[in-house]
Amino acid sequence: MIETPVYFQQIKEWNQQSRTMLQKEDLHRVCELMLLIRGLSLMSGCYQIAHIAELGEDIAFVGQHPTNSSNRRKSVGCVWDVVTTLDYLIAHGVETTTEEQNILIHRLKATLVNLRDLRPKLSQSEIDVILRGKVMERDEARNQG
Amino acid sequence: MNPKQAGILVVHQVPLVRQQIASIFAAEGLNKVTEVGSPEEALQLLETKPCHLVVSDVHFPKGGALDFLKKVRAHSFPRVRKIGFIVLTADSTKENIEALIGAGADDYILKPLTPNYISSRITSLLMKISADQ
Numbered sequence: 001m002i003e004t005p006v007y008f009q010q011i012k013e014w015n016q017q018s019r020t021m022l023q024k025e026d027l028h029r030v031c032e033l034m035l036l037i038r039g040l041s042l043m044s045g046c047y048q049i050a051h052i053a054e055l056g057e058d059i060a061f062v063g064q065h066p067t068n069s070s071n072r073r074k075s076v077g078c079v080w081d082v083v084t085t086l087d088y089l090i091a092h093g094v095e096t097t098t099e100e101q102n103i104l105i106h107r108l109k110a111t112l113v114n115l116r117d118l119r120p121k122l123s124q125s126e127i128d129v130i131l132r133g134k135v136m137e138r139d140e141a142r143n144q145g
Numbered sequence: 146m147n148p149k150q151a152g153i154l155v156v157h158q159v160p161l162v163r164q165q166i167a168s169i170f171a172a173e174g175l176n177k178v179t180e181v182g183s184p185e186e187a188l189q190l191l192e193t194k195p196c197h198l199v200v201s202d203v204h205f206p207k208g209g210a211l212d213f214l215k216k217v218r219a220h221s222f223p224r225v226r227k228i229g230f231i232v233l234t235a236d237s238t239k240e241n242i243e244a245l246i247g248a249g250a251d252d253y254i255l256k257p258l259t260p261n262y263i264s265s266r267i268t269s270l271l272m273k274i275s276a277d278q
Contacts, residue, residue, distance in 0.1 A: 039235035042257040
């Protein structure tokens with residue numbers, strides 16, 4: 001497997017890019033960077049970082065299509081907290097959930113509810129149901145052809 | 146086809162992630178892995194190098210996996226059109242999943258992945274491809 005220092009270096013780089021993009025209010029790019037951070041964190045078993053990055057990703061996504069300027073500011077502010085928290089986790093190399101981080105997670109989730117997370121998501125088992133349906137469709141088409 | 150002899154092409158923009166995926170495959174005895182950083186490179190390689198399976202991320206700086214998959218399924222080379230296509234990503238948004246499966250992705254696997262899990266999915270897909278041929 002990849003050694004931890006390389007992983008942290010890459011995450012740190014993406015998080016720094018997120019901060020730069022956030023200053024430009026480019027939430028589309030921030031959303032993509034958060035997805036990259038989440039993917040690599042999941043693969044490296046760093047689930048706390050992945051969880052916080054996922055919240056940042058969702059808020060950045062919703063913030064791209066705000067219903068008003070207040071919601072956009074709220075999104076940018078929340079993603080800023082995510083970037084800062086990720087900086088802390090990367091700098092300290094910890095996977096613990098501190099009380100402060102728990103408060104942040106609750107706040108981010110509440111923000112998502114307020115902003116309405118517009119993206120329905122699927123679990124692996126739900127994806128597998130769709131795949132099975134597609135395979136049956138293809139088999140039927142082949143038999144008919 | 147013996148899955149361990151299958152040629153696998155991993156497509157991801159980040160070298161570190163490609164290496165990570167390749168190392169998981171290697172741990173399962175899947176050693177014939179080639180890595181590229183973009184769909185453009187992948188399409189060029191698929192025309193010249195025999196390959197049984199593509200394992201691709203969803204997001205790329207120029208176009209995404211959906212464009213890539215459509216180009217594979219509409220390719221002028223029949224062996225490229227029939228190649229197994231697995232999407233491996235942390236992106237669990239319903240819209241992307243349905244679009245990619247609808248466009249002909251054979252499997253869609255969410256991260257994190259465990260070596261046993263990915264190996265079993267790849268093995269069953271390769272067996273199905275063999276049976277279909």
